[in-house]
Amino acid sequence: MARLASVPDLEQELDRLYGAPPEAFVTERDALAARLRQAHQGEAAAAVARMKKPVAVAWAANRLARAEPAAVKALLAAEERLRTAQKRALAGRGGPADVAKAQAAEREAVNELVAAAHSRLDPPVTGTALDRLGQTLRAAAADASVAELLARGRLTNEVHAAGFAAVDGLEARPRRTRRTDEVAGAARARLKALREEAVAAAERAAVALRAEADSAHEAARRAADDVAAAEGALRGRS
Numbered sequence: 001m002a003r004l005a006s007v008p009d010l011e012q013e014l015d016r017l018y019g020a021p022p023e024a025f026v027t028e029r030d031a032l033a034a035r036l037r038q039a040h041q042g043e044a045a046a047a048v049a050r051m052k053k054p055v056a057v058a059w060a061a062n063r064l065a066r067a068e069p070a071a072v073k074a075l076l077a078a079e080e081r082l083r084t085a086q087k088r089a090l091a092g093r094g095g096p097a098d099v100a101k102a103q104a105a106e107r108e109a110v111n112e113l114v115a116a117a118h119s120r121l122d123p124p125v126t127g128t129a130l131d132r133l134g135q136t137l138r139a140a141a142a143d144a145s146v147a148e149l150l151a152r153g154r155l156t157n158e159v160h161a162a163g164f165a166a167v168d169g170l171e172a173r174p175r176r177t178r179r180t181d182e183v184a185g186a187a188r189a190r191l192k193a194l195r196e197e198a199v200a201a202a203e204r205a206a207v208a209l210r211a212e213a214d215s216a217h218e219a220a221r222r223a224a225d226d227v228a229a230a231e232g233a234l235r236g237r238s
Contacts, residue, residue, distance in 0.1 A: 007035055010044060012101035018054065018062050018154045020147050025053045051156070057132045059127045060117055061140065065153030068116050072151060075109035079141035082106050132158055 004146050013032055020028045029051055036045035054062060065072050082102040088094030114134045117125040125133055139159040142149040155162055 007032075007039060010036075010168075012050075014154065015152065017051075018152075021067055022053060022056070022059055028051075030210055033136065044154060054156050057129055057136050057158045060121065060133050061155050062153035063121055064113055064117055064137075065150060067121060068113060071109070071113050071116060075113060075137060075141050076147055076151060077137075078102070078106040078109040078148070083142075098151065106138070107139075109192055110134050118217060131221070135159075135161065 017025065017032060018029050029048060031046045033049040036042075036048060081122065082099070082105075085094055085098045085102040089096070089099050111134075114125075114130055114137070117133055118130055136159045137150070139161040140146045140155065142161065146155075146159055213226070
């Protein structure tokens, strides 16, 4: 039997799969796996069949990768600059000011994407999911093994921060006391930034919840007005 034609571009097919709506993911995944098996690509078919449906926050991040690619690219670049600043500080070639500047740029990039998820995605991301999305974006960008999945919009699960993994494995060089103080200052600046981000995330969630409450209140007011108008019309006919 002649070998069947292979799937022309598996990477393109995977991009399309992860861009599908959540309710269509399993059907699309199974169909792609079946096509691969039919094309005698058993190993690829088995790998595709094992792919998990993205959870809600991961799906939101994947939508951002498609809807806001420039903003995602900016986040990855900001995270790379932050890693570089941290490494330079640990090696004694930089100070806390450089780290703080890089952290501010990273926060701005995350906030831009979170704002886009709330105001420009359809359906929008709201409530506490915004906070979890921000955490996932930051953690994914900080992990080199996950950053590419974020860039391609292929995340499956929420991603959690691994602390200072971006600078793990660095060997500390002997430094003078002044350099040690600079590294300690950089660590303090990082802790301060994390605390500020936690506060900002809480504020974003509160704003989203207040917006939802206001919308529900307005809908209830309109419904009450409609009922009152209907009752008035009935009384007028009696």
